[in-house]
Amino acid sequence: MADTANYPTRKAEEWRYSDVDALQTLDLAAINDWRSVTVAAGETYREFFHLDKTDDVELHRLRVQVGDGARCELFAVNAGSQLGRVEVEVTLGKGAHFEFGGVTLGGEQTTREFVTRTIHAEPEATSNQTIRAVHWGRGVGNFLGRIDVARHAQKTDAAQDFKGLLLERGAAANAVPQLEIFADDVKCAHGATVGQLDEQARFYMAARGLSPEESRKLLVRAFLADAFAALDDEDKQGELLDQALSAVGEKL
Amino acid sequence: MLKIENLHAEIDGKKILNGLSLEVNAGEIHAIMGPNGAGKSTLAYVLGGRPGYEVTEGSVTFDGQDLLDLAPHERASAGMFLGFQYPVEIPGVSNVQFLREALNSQRKYRGEEPLSGGEFLKLAKEKAGLLKLDMEMLKRNVNVGFSGGEKKRAEMVQMGILDPQFAVLDETDSGLDIDALRTVGEGINSIMRTPEKSVLLITHYQRLLDYVKPDKVHVLAKGRIVTSGGPELALQLENEGYETVAA
Numbered sequence: 001m002a003d004t005a006n007y008p009t010r011k012a013e014e015w016r017y018s019d020v021d022a023l024q025t026l027d028l029a030a031i032n033d034w035r036s037v038t039v040a041a042g043e044t045y046r047e048f049f050h051l052d053k054t055d056d057v058e059l060h061r062l063r064v065q066v067g068d069g070a071r072c073e074l075f076a077v078n079a080g081s082q083l084g085r086v087e088v089e090v091t092l093g094k095g096a097h098f099e100f101g102g103v104t105l106g107g108e109q110t111t112r113e114f115v116t117r118t119i120h121a122e123p124e125a126t127s128n129q130t131i132r133a134v135h136w137g138r139g140v141g142n143f144l145g146r147i148d149v150a151r152h153a154q155k156t157d158a159a160q161d162f163k164g165l166l167l168e169r170g171a172a173a174n175a176v177p178q179l180e181i182f183a184d185d186v187k188c189a190h191g192a193t194v195g196q197l198d199e200q201a202r203f204y205m206a207a208r209g210l211s212p213e214e215s216r217k218l219l220v221r222a223f224l225a226d227a228f229a230a231l232d233d234e235d236k237q238g239e240l241l242d243q244a245l246s247a248v249g250e251k252l
Numbered sequence: 253m254l255k256i257e258n259l260h261a262e263i264d265g266k267k268i269l270n271g272l273s274l275e276v277n278a279g280e281i282h283a284i285m286g287p288n289g290a291g292k293s294t295l296a297y298v299l300g301g302r303p304g305y306e307v308t309e310g311s312v313t314f315d316g317q318d319l320l321d322l323a324p325h326e327r328a329s330a331g332m333f334l335g336f337q338y339p340v341e342i343p344g345v346s347n348v349q350f351l352r353e354a355l356n357s358q359r360k361y362r363g364e365e366p367l368s369g370g371e372f373l374k375l376a377k378e379k380a381g382l383l384k385l386d387m388e389m390l391k392r393n394v395n396v397g398f399s400g401g402e403k404k405r406a407e408m409v410q411m412g413i414l415d416p417q418f419a420v421l422d423e424t425d426s427g428l429d430i431d432a433l434r435t436v437g438e439g440i441n442s443i444m445r446t447p448e449k450s451v452l453l454i455t456h457y458q459r460l461l462d463y464v465k466p467d468k469v470h471v472l473a474k475g476r477i478v479t480s481g482g483p484e485l486a487l488q489l490e491n492e493g494y495e496t497v498a499a
């Protein structure tokens with residue numbers, strides 16, 4: 001994820017499913033603009049992202065250095081712009097933790113994506129990433145999650161869980177886990193599934209009086225909720241879910 | 253209350269119901285019995301409006317309206333309850349959340365005020381008590397991790413909360429032990445045994461009918477009603493089997 005002298009193309013791994021055409025509306029300086037955060041040893045850093053603009057591109061690029069025993073928690077609702085992209089590079093100190101919970105939502109021809117690179121640079125660090133993607137129309141949701149485990153970073157525990165839910169034919173969800181592991185005592189779990197709404201559940205819900213819109217809303221909310229389950233603030237969880245659901249709204 | 257005339261229905265082009273006619277008046281409980289594969293669940297699903305079940309001929313009138321013209325959720329709001337042979341699990345959605353939304357959605361459809369959270373919980377507690385289902389179960393996700401018997405009792409709690417005019421109960425007795433059978437039977441009586449309500453009780457066995465006394469018993473075979481009679485018909489079926497009675 002070094003600075004680019006040219007506009008990114010889909011040949012680059014981390015732009016593989018992106019809408020690189022939309023990037024042309026940004027100047028290169030904006031594309032190369034990375035924000036840096038340092039979390040001191042033992043501290044907790046928490047940040048929320050809510051992408052809901054209607055312009056061409058909303059791009060967030062963040063580098064986080066997480067000190068020994070410190071925590072970095074990022075939660076994101078990515079439901080805006082032609083291309084909405086949150087890109088994070090996290091370097092974990094000894095015993096540090098990275099928590100990432102993100103949802104992408106979008107229809108029409110939009111692309112919404114998360115690209116993470118988690119560097120387990122020291123032993124005993126943990127990371128947990130939960131991504132849920134809900135798309136319709138010709139919308140695309142992507143999660144590219146790279147995990148690097150340094151040679152001496154023993155007892156690393158890294159987990160990635162991606163689920164896509166496609167509400168209409170024509171939408172797509174892509175998950176690309178990439179593991180670069182040089183230590184041997186390491187746990188790396190990753191899962192990726194893509195499916196549709198459970199029609200049996202929808203008929204069951206209809207038989208109890210819920211309209212198709214109401215049952216879809218309940219099921220989508222339940223589906224998205226996993227992404228924010230690790231957030232220890234129930235009100236904020238509810239707020240993030242409401243933000244996400246308002247993006248699905250009446251578009252269907 | 254419910255009048256089915258010459259109903260023909262198919263799934264994936266396969267004919268399942270072949271000219272089924274049946275009339276259930278307010279205040280009546282009718283039992284439908286029949287061999288496996290006769291079309292009992294198909295009848296229940298057609299009444300509920302399940303996608304994929306195509307009615308090719310005939311009519312169903314419910315409370316003076318053309319039932320087949322209503323969407324599934326509108327049928328529920330009009331007072332039709334379908335108790336599932338296999339209740340569906342819904343991960344991530346609690347019973348309380350699901351049923352409160354369902355009830356309020358029905359009430360809205362009928363032009364009634366929604367129930368508050370407190371009012372709903374009081375109602376849910378009362379109905380759970382009636383069916384001897386632990387209130388904690390209702391806080392869990394819909395049918396997820398429930399045993400077969402718990403699912404059936406939860407169906408009846410749902411029926412109690414939604415308070416329908418008409419219930420189609422598809423093998424609500426299957427998977428129940430003898431104590432649960434009595435509880436469910438008493439639950440059905442207490443919720444549905446009124447002069448304004450009716451029940452279509454689909455069952456395989458006579459044993460539920462010991463608790464819920466039917467006014468009429470019908471035998472469904474090969475997609476139509478082949479015999480009808482009083483409660484004694486159920487006993488006769490139990491003793492002689494479908495082959496003799498339905499022949």
Ligand SMILES: Nc1ncnc2c1ncn2[C@@H]1O[C@H](COP(=O)(O)OP(=O)(O)O)[C@@H](O)[C@H]1O
Pocket residue numbers: 263264266268286287288289290291292293294295
């Ligand atoms: N989804 C389906 N597709 C095709 N055939 C079906 C389907 N569901 C049921 N059937 C067939 O319809 C017939 C009636 O089934 P069903 O209504 O479930 O019977 P019952 O409830 O009386 O045991 C059976 O022959 C069954 O195989």
Ligand SMILES: [Mg+2]
Pocket residue numbers: 292293294337422423
């Ligand atoms: Mg059946």
